[in-house]
Amino acid sequence: MQQPQQAQQAQPIWDPISVLKMKNTDPIESRITCIGQTKKLRRCGLWISAKDLSSANSILQTLSRQNPSFADMRVQLRRLARLLLDKRYHYRKTTQINAKLREWEESIHGFQASRNVRRGQGEGIHVKVTKPDGTNVEIDVSL
Structure with missing residues (x-):
């Protein structure tokens, strides 16, 4: 007898809305604009x-x-950038999309670096960073 398959969704491992600073910073309007x-x-x-x-x-x-991982x-x-640009002024502007992608790339790399530093153990810090070209860099820092 077959058991019904339960669809299990993976738990979120990071918050892209926060890391990518998507919410409007106006305290009155907190939705994504x-x-x-x-x-x-x-x-x-x-x-x-x-x-x-x-x-x-x-x-x-x-x-x-x-x-x-930005890559x-x-x-x-x-696709997300296109969806979140208004259709009146910004949707068709490639410069706006590319600027937002560069900003998000920096945010993701910064988030990755901070996560890797927090995972360091012992008397030093071990940092892993993925560079924009996809190569990984690891650094050990003694304290």
């Missing part, structure tokens, strides 16, 4: 459609269950 940048170098903040937010949320849930997530992050 357009991630584009205005001419005055401020975050755009226009509302994103419910359909695009739903698709973005699905991607964010998937990302949260993957080991944070492995580049395609998903590009």
Whole structure:
């Protein structure tokens, strides 16, 4: 007799909304709004459609269950950037998408480095960092 298969979803291992600084910093409006940048170098903040937010949320849930690696997530992050740019001003601007991808790449690398430092043991620190070209660097620092 076959047992019913239970779909188990992996638990989130990181919070991409926090690490990638996606929420609007306005304390009154805490939802995710357009991630584009205005001419005055401020975050755009226009509302994103419910359909695009739903698709973005699905991607964010998937990302949260993957080991944070920019190289492995580049395609998903590009799609996410397109979903989170308002259709009126920023959606078609490749410069906005590329700038956001560079920002997210730095955020992910910083997050990886801080996670690796926290995992260090003993009298020193062992740091593992994945560089943008995909190579890994490991450093031992004695205290």
